[in-house]
Amino acid sequence: MSESLAIEAENLEVVYGDGTEAVGGVSLSVPRGEFFGFLGPNGAGKTTTIKTLATLLKPTSGRIRVNGYDALEQPRKVRESIGYMAQETSVDPELTARENLRFACESYGVRKGERAERIEELLELVDLADVATKEAKEFSGGMKKRLDAATALVHRPPLVFLDEPTTGLDPKARNRLWDYFRRINDRGTTIFLTTQYLEEADQLCERLGVILDGEIVAEGSPADLKQEVGGEILNVRLEDGPEARQRAVTVAQSAGIFPGTPSVEETDDGISVTTPTARQHGTDLLVALRDEGLTVTGFDVRAPTLDDVFLAITGEHLDDEVAEPEPASPPAADGGESQ
Amino acid sequence: MSTDTAEQSARSGGNTFFGDVWVNFVRWNIKAVRNRFVLVGSLVQPVIFLVLFTQVFGNVAGQSLPPGIPNYETYLLPAIVIQVSLATGATSGIGLVNDIESGMFEKVLVSPMNRAAVFVGKTAAEMVRIVLQIAIILGLGVLLGAEIATGIVGVVGIMLVGILFSLWFVAFSNTLALLTKDQESTIIGANLLQFPLLFVSSAFLPISTLPGWIQTVAKFNPITYGVDAARAIMLDADVMEVWDITAFGGIWNTLVPAIGVLVALALLLGGIAVSMINRASSADVR
Numbered sequence: 101m102s103e104s105l106a107i108e109a110e111n112l113e114v115v116y117g118d119g120t121e122a123v124g125g126v127s128l129s130v131p132r133g134e135f136f137g138f139l140g141p142n143g144a145g146k147t148t149t150i151k152t153l154a155t156l157l158k159p160t161s162g163r164i165r166v167n168g169y170d171a172l173e174q175p176r177k178v179r180e181s182i183g184y185m186a187q188e189t190s191v192d193p194e195l196t197a198r199e200n201l202r203f204a205c206e207s208y209g210v211r212k213g214e215r216a217e218r219i220e221e222l223l224e225l226v227d228l229a230d231v232a233t234k235e236a237k238e239f240s241g242g243m244k245k246r247l248d249a250a251t252a253l254v255h256r257p258p259l260v261f262l263d264e265p266t267t268g269l270d271p272k273a274r275n276r277l278w279d280y281f282r283r284i285n286d287r288g289t290t291i292f293l294t295t296q297y298l299e300e301a302d303q304l305c306e307r308l309g310v311i312l313d314g315e316i317v318a319e320g321s322p323a324d325l326k327q328e329v330g331g332e333i334l335n336v337r338l339e340d341g342p343e344a345r346q347r348a349v350t351v352a353q354s355a356g357i358f359p360g361t362p363s364v365e366e367t368d369d370g371i372s373v374t375t376p377t378a379r380q381h382g383t384d385l386l387v388a389l390r391d392e393g394l395t396v397t398g399f400d401v402r403a404p405t406l407d408d409v410f411l412a413i414t415g416e417h418l419d420d421e422v423a424e425p426e427p428a429s430p431p432a433a434d435g436g437e438s439q
Numbered sequence: 440m441s442t443d444t445a446e447q448s449a450r451s452g453g454n455t456f457f458g459d460v461w462v463n464f465v466r467w468n469i470k471a472v473r474n475r476f477v478l479v480g481s482l483v484q485p486v487i488f489l490v491l492f493t494q495v496f497g498n499v500a501g502q503s504l505p506p507g508i509p510n511y512e513t514y515l516l517p518a519i520v521i522q523v524s525l526a527t528g529a530t531s532g533i534g535l536v537n538d539i540e541s542g543m544f545e546k547v548l549v550s551p552m553n554r555a556a557v558f559v560g561k562t563a564a565e566m567v568r569i570v571l572q573i574a575i576i577l578g579l580g581v582l583l584g585a586e587i588a589t590g591i592v593g594v595v596g597i598m599l600v601g602i603l604f605s606l607w608f609v610a611f612s613n614t615l616a617l618l619t620k621d622q623e624s625t626i627i628g629a630n631l632l633q634f635p636l637l638f639v640s641s642a643f644l645p646i647s648t649l650p651g652w653i654q655t656v657a658k659f660n661p662i663t664y665g666v667d668a669a670r671a672i673m674l675d676a677d678v679m680e681v682w683d684i685t686a687f688g689g690i691w692n693t694l695v696p697a698i699g700v701l702v703a704l705a706l707l708l709g710g711i712a713v714s715m716i717n718r719a720s721s722a723d724v725r
Contacts, residue, residue: 154549157720180551190542194470206462207550209454235473251546 105165106132106259106290107153112162114148114314122148123159124314130292130307132258135285137305137322138294141410145314146294147187150263153292154184167259180208185252187263187294189244193237197228197247200236201254208255222250225280227273242269249277259290266300278304298322298405310413318413328412329404330363331376336385338370339395345371351392357384370397374408459552463560467534471568477534481526482572486579489519492643493583503648508674509586516580517669518642520597521662523572524605525637529629531565532612536622544719554716562609566602573601588675596672603698604665606705610712617715642666646680657681661704668697 107130114123123145130136140146151157153164155175164171167181191200201219210218223229226246236244249265262281266274281304285291295301301308302322310318310325318325338344345366351357352364352373362375373385378401389396404412471477492500497511508514538544547557577587577594587593612629619625637643639653640662646654657663658681667679671693679693687695 156545156549176551179549182549184546184549186542186545188542190546192466192470192538192543193541194473195466199466199469203462203466204546204550207454207459207547207552209458209551248542 104132106130106134106167107136107292108165109149109153110163112149112152112164113160114145114152114157115160122314123152125162126311126314126316128309128316130290132290133285133288135281135291135304135306136293137301137308138292138311139296139298139301139308139409140294140311141296144311146311147263148314149311150184150261150292150294154182154261155179156184181257181259183252183255183257183260185249185260185262185265187267189241189248191236191239191244191247191251194235196233196235197223197239198232200247200251204251204254210255218254222253225276226250227276242273245269246273246277249280253280253284256284257289259292260284262291262293264294264296267296274300298325298409299403302326310409312410312414318409325409325413326404329408330374330412332374332378332401332403333408334373334375334378334382334385334401335367335399336370336373336389336396337398338389339397342366344394347392348389348394351388351394352385354388357381357388374404454551454553456553456556459556460560460563462552463547463557464563465560467561467564468567470534471564477530478568478571481530482523482575484526485519485522485572485576488522489515489576489580489583496643500644503644505645507676510584512580512583512585513673514670515643516577516585517597517673518637518666519576519580520573520601520669521604521642521665522633522637523576524569524601524665525608525633525662527565527569527572528605528608529612529626529633531562531609532614532616532625532629533622534561534565535613535616536620536625539616539620540622548719554719555713558613558713558716562606565609566605569601569605570598573598585673587673589672593672593675597669600665600668600672600698600701603701603705604661604668607661607701607708610705610708614708614712614715617712617719636660636662640666641670641678641680654681661701664697664700667693668701671697 107128109126109128112123112126112128113121115121126145126149128149138146138149148157152159153166153171155166155171155178158172166178169177169181171178192203195203198219201222202215205215205218220229223232226249228243228247228250231239231243236247239247245265245268249262252260252262260281265281266277269277278300281291281293291304293301293304305322307321308319308325309316318328336348338348348371349364349366352362352371358373358375358377358381360375362373364374365372375381382399382401386396386399492515493512500514501511504511504514535544538547548554574594577597581587587597589596608629611632612625615628616625619628639656640660641657642662646657646663649657663681667681670678671690675690677689677692679697682696684692684696686692
């Protein structure tokens with residue numbers, strides 16, 4: 101048993117009372133200080149896994165150690181040493197923002213002398229200082245979410261579980277939280293974050309685990325996972341039908357446009373090329389297509405999404421629609437906004 | 440990114456049981472003050488009962504009362520006190536369901552707080568509410584003409600009975616909340632029991648004037664014991680009809696057995712509620 105691991109789970113299995121197997125044999129190791137991302141579509145088992153690690157669910161079988169404590173035998177030790185932010189926003193609507201934070205401080209035994217300062221610091225952080233005396237029921241969804249995040253962090257735990265912490269937040273609020281997560285991670289806090297968004301994982305995490313149907317199907321750095329996809333995706337829309345698309349595929353695969361062997365597929369209205377150099381050599385393809393006498397009606401280059409990763413790893417699309425988050429501006433641009 | 444030292448924890452030693460009780464006591468008191476409906480709402484029905492029953496049935500019911508009771512108001516008031524305890528007991532479970540729905544319950548579960556202490560703190564806050572509400576009801580009853588034979592000591596005694604009586608129903612409604620995790624079910628479950636139980640007890644009329652089957656049911660109805668204890672203090676007399684006990688003398692012939700039954704019930708149902716809260720997790724896992 102290594103002391104350098106924040107989370108160590110072996111063969112975690114969770115079967116719900118109605119017989120649904122939510123997690124089937126997940127093993128995970130997260131070193132102290134790591135920013136770990138847990139990705140998967142809705143219903144893949146992310147939340148069940150995170151709740152089990154946070155002592156909220158007892159696994160049907162398997163072993164868990166968190167911060168060196170056995171989660172089944174010493175759940176209270178584990179609870180003292182973690183912060184947990186649930187997927188559903190959890191704040192007391194009848195308490196003010198400040199009272200919610202005070203309650204969190206008290207329930208985690210934050211030192212009396214530090215409470216007031218800690219509360220004000222967190223209120224500033226989540227941009228709720230000027231509404232600190234308002235009851236949370238008057239807050240918008242995003243404000244509640246920010247307050248919730250603050251309450252999970254009051255005791256400066258060495259390990260924080262964040263279950264889709266930025267779902268439903270606007271880009272500005274998301275960036276502020278990302279910034280803070282990075283900051284506490286820089287200071288040594290281990291972070292276990294679940295998300296449906298590859299972009300979020302990409303921005304924040306050092307290492308990712310991908311879960312599908314209760315099993316981990318891939319693990320590695322964001323770069324590794326994108327590697328699996330094979331680069332960026334260039335979509336080209338063509339005016340003409342199947343015959344034109346076939347010719348276009350041949351053009352795209354021909355030597356001299358993209359180095360190596362790009363993966364080219366026909367789409368409903370054109371072709372899709374996946375290659376690490378889609379941006380640099382995209383224009384070459386467009387020129388070549390025109391020289392072939394094909395009419396291009398539109399094109400775009402995009403970074404791979406979680407869906408693409410899944411497609412590459414499992415050969416299947418995500419069955420439910422996963423909306424990508426609104427594009428977030430780089431955090432640096434947000435730096436001056438703190439009051 | 441992993442660096443040398445983890446961020447300095449802001450925790451002091453550890454949580455204490457009493458500390459955890461206090462934190463939750465404070466939180467639920469703040470909520471009760473904010474949500475005036477909780478304080479006033481559970482008074483509405485008892486007040487309606489007190490006013491309407493005494494006005495509508497007062498003359499008729501007064502005639503079936505044993506001698507020595509000044510009026511129906513005096514007879515009915517202890518029953519209304521118990522009704523207040525019941526109503527507040529029911530809102531206790533609703534508070535827990537609200538906590539489950541707002542995610543606060545899970546937040547409490549994932550914290551290092553002692554779960555029994557969480558429950559005790561919440562219940563203690565409800566006891567404060569019950570005392571306030573009983574004070575209001577007793578004041579109103581006296582205005583309507585009820586007489587408290589044991590005076591100010593009796594008022595305190597009746598409040599204590601009200602608190603003791605509420606415990607089993609608080610435990611019951613919280614257990615219901617944990618089982619159903621659903622507001623409607625908890626409200627319906629708690630209210631559904633309230634009214635029939637009140638009527639098949641010694642609450643509104645002397646047991647001896649009621650049909651035989653109700654007399655039998657009343658014997659096993661906790662409300663009978665709560666009402667009898669409060670009424671014994673109100674009238675300064677032995678009023679228990681379901682059992683004929685004479686070992687303790689006077690008013691104590693009612694109080695000792697009634698309090699015994701209520702303490703046993705509170706321990707039993709309280710034990711079930713606390714053990715459920717201790718085992719509570721966010722979902723049912725095999």
